[in-house]
Amino acid sequence: KNEVEQSPQNLTAQEGEFITINCSYSVGISALHWLQQHPGGGIVSLFMLSSGKKKHGRLIATINIQEKHSSLHITASHPRDSAVYICAALYNTDKLIFGTGTRLQVFP
Amino acid sequence: DAGITQSPRHKVTETGTPVTLRCHQTENHRYMYWYRQDPGHGLRLIHYSYGVKDTDKGEVSDGYSVSRSKTEDFLLTLESATSSQTSVYFCAISEERRFYGYTFGSGTRLTVV
Numbered sequence: 708k709n710e711v712e713q714s715p716q717n718l719t720a721q722e723g724e725f726i727t728i729n730c731s732y733s734v735g736i737s738a739l740h741w742l743q744q745h746p747g748g749g750i751v752s753l754f755m756l757s758s759g760k761k762k763h764g765r766l767i768a769t770i771n772i773q774e775k776h777s778s779l780h781i782t783a784s785h786p787r788d789s790a791v792y793i794c795a796a797l798y799n800t801d802k803l804i805f806g807t808g809t810r811l812q813v814f815p
Numbered sequence: 816d817a818g819i820t821q822s823p824r825h826k827v828t829e830t831g832t833p834v835t836l837r838c839h840q841t842e843n844h845r846y847m848y849w850y851r852q853d854p855g856h857g858l859r860l861i862h863y864s865y866g867v868k869d870t871d872k873g874e875v876s877d878g879y880s881v882s883r884s885k886t887e888d889f890l891l892t893l894e895s896a897t898s899s900q901t902s903v904y905f906c907a908i909s910e911e912r913r914f915y916g917y918t919f920g921s922g923t924r925l926t927v928v
Contacts, residue, residue, distance in 0.1 A: 711857065738914075738915065740917070742917075742919075748903065748921065748922045748924075749919070749921050749922070750905060750919040750922075751919070752916070752917045752918065752919070755915060755916065793857070793858070795857070795858070797914050797915075800912075800913070800914070801913065801914070803860065803914045804857065805857030805858040805859070806857050807855065807856065807857050808857070
C-alpha cells in the first residue's frame with residue numbers, strides 16, 4: 708500500500724494557467740520532497756520542506772502538517788513545465804515513500 | 816546530472832545472466848541510493864550506502880546486491896537477471912542526511928529478455 712497519494716494523475720493546461728498538484732500522506736512525516744521528471748526521464752529535486760511554504764521562480768510548494776497535505780503550484784505555466792511531478796514523504800527520517808506522479812502537459 | 820553519472824544508459828540482457836550497473840559521483844557525498852521505477856509504482860528503494868563498505872537494504876532488495884569500495888562508486892548487481900527486473904534504475908546521492916537533498920542520475924533502462 709502506497710502511503711502517498713497524488714492527484715490528479717494527469718493534468719492538461721493552456722499556457723499561462725495556474726497549476727495545482729496535490730499530495731496527501733497517511734501519517735506524520737519529517738519532510739516532504741517535490742521532484743520533477745522530464746520527458747527524457749531525468750529527475751530533478753525541486754523542493755524539500757517540513758513546514759510552511761517555499762518558492763523558487765514560478766514554483767511554490769506548501770505543506771499543511773495538520774491536514775497531512777502538500778501542494779505544488781506553478782504560476783504562469785509554460786509548455787516547458789510539461790513533466791511528471793512526484794512527491795515523496797519521509798517517515799520517521801528513515802523511510803522515503805514516493806507517489807506515482809502527476810503527468811502535466813501544458814499546451815501553447 | 817552534473818556530478819553523478821550512471822552506466823550503461825541502456826542494456827538488454829538475457830534471463831539468468833549477471834548484470835552490474837554503475838553509479839559514479841564526483842560530489843564526495845556520503846549517501847548513495849539505488850531505486851527502480853516501474854509503471855504504476857513510485858520509485859522504490861533497492862539498497863543504499865552510508866559510507867564505504869556500509870550498505871543497507873531497501874524495500875525491494877531481493878535479487879540485488881550492492882558494493883561500495885570507494886566513496887565515488889556504488890555498484891548494483893543482479894546476480895541472475897529475471898524478467899521482473901526489467902525496469903528503469905536510478906542512482907541518487909545526498910550529502911549530509913539520509914533521504915535529504917537528493918541529486919539523481921539520468922537512469923539506466925534495463926530490459927531482461
